[in-house]
Amino acid sequence: xxxxxxxxxxxxxxxxxxxxxxxxxxxxxxxxxxxxxxxxxxxxxxxxxxxxxxxxxxxxxxxxxxxxxxxxxxxxxxxxxxxxxxxxxxxxxxxxxxxxxxxxxxxxxxxxxxxxxxxxxxxxxxxxxx
Numbered sequence: 001x002x003x004x005x006x007x008x009x010x011x012x013x014x015x016x017x018x019x020x021x022x023x024x025x026x027x028x029x030x031x032x033x034x035x036x037x038x039x040x041x042x043x044x045x046x047x048x049x050x051x052x053x054x055x056x057x058x059x060x061x062x063x064x065x066x067x068x069x070x071x072x073x074x075x076x077x078x079x080x081x082x083x084x085x086x087x088x089x090x091x092x093x094x095x096x097x098x099x100x101x102x103x104x105x106x107x108x109x110x111x112x113x114x115x116x117x118x119x120x121x122x123x124x125x126x127x128x129x130x
Contacts, residue, residue, distance in 0.1 A: 001061050003118045004089070005050040006110045012048050012093065024050070024091065032123040039102045045122060047094040047108050055087035065094050066109045075099060075106060100124045 010028025017023055026048060035041055053059050060083050067076040076096040084090040098106050105123040 001054070001057055001059075001084070001112050001115075002052045003049055003110055003112060003115075004052050005048075006108065006118045006120045007048055008045045008108075008120065008122050009048050010046070012046070012091070031121055032125055034127040035100070035103065035124050036127070039100050039124070041124070042097055042099045043124075044095050044097050047096070047110075047120065049092045049094060049110055049118075050089060051082075051084060051092065051112065052089050053084040053086050057086055059084050059086045061112045063092050063094070064111055064113075065096065067096050067098055068107050068109060069101070070104050070106075098122070 007026065008030050009026045013025040015023045015025065047065065049063060062079055062081050065078045066074055069075050076098055078094050078096055080092065082090065082092055100106065103124050103126060105121050108120045108122070110118045110120065
């Protein structure tokens, strides 16, 4: 199986279209956001991971997401088993509670089983109003 995409988003919607097809509408894709207050702050952003299963694969896997700060230290972890019909796609919604000790970046390191890592950054910056 392969990770096709991994993104922090505000919203995800699924909709049917003619034929055996589904559309995934992602909105509010983000790589940074203003802090809701002075750090330390804890945020729980939505990470959407889209997975493809080839027709000749068993369709069972474990999605592991490790959130790391700029020093490479783990700040949160999530591992969840999933199934997908061979030859199809699925998505997993991961919501980690991320504590930003200061302004900076936390990266979500995502992989299926022992596969390659896909890394997605999320940077916290000072609020323009603050």
